[in-house]
Amino acid sequence: MSPCQTCGACCASFRVSFPCYEVDVAPGGLVPEALVEPVGQDLVCMRGTASSPSRCVALRGAIGQSVSCAIYEFRPAVCRDFAPLAAVGRGDEACSEARRRHGLARLTPIAA
């Protein structure tokens, strides 16, 4: 099982912003329009992540216990690319910071 399935900290720590062309109203876009809000001229973010405390509206479950992404197949690239080795137990700085904010120990550092 991936450590991310019992974490979810990064989905409730940072503003999850990405280009408008990833929204499903654009050709080839995947992210449901109803779940995003505008950030700037060409950017949107996942609803719930621009506020403080932050929590993406697509995050299901309890952080640090059991979580899932309601739009996993349609999540933006910034989510797909975040901490790519976390699924195998190796965290980077952003992953560690997110986990720290939620009182979770960091994963094994990538450089270790």
Ligand code: SF4
């Ligand atoms: S990438 Fe890191 S912070 Fe995000 S869910 Fe996985 S372990 Fe948690």
Ligand code: SF4
């Ligand atoms: S879209 Fe999914 S993976 Fe991305 S921040 Fe929201 S819950 Fe997390």
